[in-house]
Amino acid sequence: MKQEILQITKNKVKEKLEKSDQKIINLSLIVEKLQLKINELTELLKIISDQEYPSIDQILGIKDYCKFYLLEDKSQISTLNFKEEEEIKKILDYNIGITIEKDVKEITNKLCKNILELIDTKEKIDLKIDTLIKENYINLYNIATPKIACKMIEIAGSFERLSRYPASTIQLLGSEKSFFKALKFNKKTPKYGILYNHPLIINLTNKKKAKIARSLASKIALGLKADVEKKDISKDLINKIKTKISEINE
Amino acid sequence: MNKQIILKNQKIFTKNNLTEKVREWDPNRSKVAAGIKKGIMPNIKEDDKVLYLGAAEGYTISYISDILTKGKVYGIDISPYSMQKLLILAEKTENIIPILGDCNKPFEYNEIIKKKFDYIIQDIAQKNQAEILIKNSDIFLKEKGLALLSLKLSAISQKNHKKTIDDQINILRNKFRIINQKRLDPFEKNHMLILLEKK
Numbered sequence: 001m002k003q004e005i006l007q008i009t010k011n012k013v014k015e016k017l018e019k020s021d022q023k024i025i026n027l028s029l030i031v032e033k034l035q036l037k038i039n040e041l042t043e044l045l046k047i048i049s050d051q052e053y054p055s056i057d058q059i060l061g062i063k064d065y066c067k068f069y070l071l072e073d074k075s076q077i078s079t080l081n082f083k084e085e086e087e088i089k090k091i092l093d094y095n096i097g098i099t100i101e102k103d104v105k106e107i108t109n110k111l112c113k114n115i116l117e118l119i120d121t122k123e124k125i126d127l128k129i130d131t132l133i134k135e136n137y138i139n140l141y142n143i144a145t146p147k148i149a150c151k152m153i154e155i156a157g158s159f160e161r162l163s164r165y166p167a168s169t170i171q172l173l174g175s176e177k178s179f180f181k182a183l184k185f186n187k188k189t190p191k192y193g194i195l196y197n198h199p200l201i202i203n204l205t206n207k208k209k210a211k212i213a214r215s216l217a218s219k220i221a222l223g224l225k226a227d228v229e230k231k232d233i234s235k236d237l238i239n240k241i242k243t244k245i246s247e248i249n250e
Numbered sequence: 251m252n253k254q255i256i257l258k259n260q261k262i263f264t265k266n267n268l269t270e271k272v273r274e275w276d277p278n279r280s281k282v283a284a285g286i287k288k289g290i291m292p293n294i295k296e297d298d299k300v301l302y303l304g305a306a307e308g309y310t311i312s313y314i315s316d317i318l319t320k321g322k323v324y325g326i327d328i329s330p331y332s333m334q335k336l337l338i339l340a341e342k343t344e345n346i347i348p349i350l351g352d353c354n355k356p357f358e359y360n361e362i363i364k365k366k367f368d369y370i371i372q373d374i375a376q377k378n379q380a381e382i383l384i385k386n387s388d389i390f391l392k393e394k395g396l397a398l399l400s401l402k403l404s405a406i407s408q409k410n411h412k413k414t415i416d417d418q419i420n421i422l423r424n425k426f427r428i429i430n431q432k433r434l435d436p437f438e439k440n441h442m443l444i445l446l447e448k449k
Contacts, residue, residue: 002344002347005347005348005349005362006337006340006341006347006348008349008362009333009337009348009349009350010337012330012350013330013333013334013337013350016330016350017330017331
């Protein structure tokens with residue numbers, strides 16, 4: 001009797017944990033924490049490296065900055081193919097920075113390599129999340145873009161719960177705090193949550209943003225219901241949103 | 251009082267009959283142990299069948315399996331992550347039986363269990379805690395069976411704790427007779443332990 005129930009719960013646990021939405025949630029949690037760690041480590045690196053090559057960190061991104069720092073002979077900078085090559089050359093010609101001893105240089109080089117490795121793993125995880133969403137939820141991938149789709153699943157807790165949400169809840173996903181505050185004190189309610197970062201919305205003016213956010217949320221809700229049946233209706237939905245945007249702009 | 255529970259130097263211990271191990275029961279981690287410290291004896295008999303709602307990783311449930319030398323304890327939890335750890339504990343001991351399920355929907359795991367119980371312990375952070383206990387006791391608890399409910403006040407409302415206690419006890423009075431109730435203040439904040447008997 002006990003063995004039977006044990007077997008049933010074992011199967012249920014495995015079934016729940018092997019769903020792809022749970023994998024997406026776990027991976028996205030790792031990515032968020034990794035980004036924080038990378039920022040923290042680069043600040044530590046800049047304490048020393050900024051004295052050596054001042055104000056270059058404002059020109060280059062984190063990844064390029066690490067590659068530039070690891071280059072031994074700085075006169076061969078053209079091998080890295082940066083866009084900002086001439087600006088960097090000017091700063092190097094001024095010759096303001098101090099020279100650093102060899103043993104300290106070894107430490108900073110190691111730190112630099114660690115940061116590059118962390119960035120590499122983060123990019124790999126991002127790719128994996130992308131493919132997981134594209135394989136399983138094609139409508140969500142096309143309409144909401146992978147980053148917002150991943151965030152939506154994370155807030156809802158699972159894909160099953162997200163697919164049951166109405167459009168109005170999807171529109172305000174991520175703005176729960178200000179929404180309940182507005183209800184409590186009878187003030188204006190928010191019009192969009194994490195949809196704010198959507199490429200179709202972010203360039204519009206404030207009033208238009210609210211209108212498009214509503215129609216976009218309704219289309220996402222439709223697409224989610226099609227995703228449960230694994231049908232691809234994303235092309236129609238995207239066309240409808242684009243016509244709506246052109247109507248409003250006139 | 252039960253033979254398996256030992257009180258010594260103001261600390262609580264339980265003794266396992268098979269392995270003869272004596273372990274300390276920390277009242278800061280377990281609400282049942284905190285209740286014993288505050289003076290609520292759980293009155294679990296040796297051969298009872300116990301239903302534990304909200305088993306989590308199985309800290310409290312391992313001590314209850316020590317107390318039940320002839321009985322069995324069924325642990326129910328919704329999270330698959332903590333259920334993995336409970337499964338490892340269940341493989342080691344004889345009388346723990348874990349089930350993955352939602353305590354708000356007792357008819358779902360009724361198909362697996364199909365039994366009546368002498369005792370229900372509940373430790374869940376939900377808004378409708380009292381209703382969950384009543385739902386489960388309607389299906390599983392025998393007549394004049396006991397129930398131990400740890401009421402998490404801050405999960406129900408942040409405002410007036412006295413009013414929420416009155417509301418919850420009024421709901422419970424429809425089906426239960428209240429034997430004992432106490433706040434768990436030095437061990438847990440805003441918690442209340444209630445010992446109940448089914449009418």
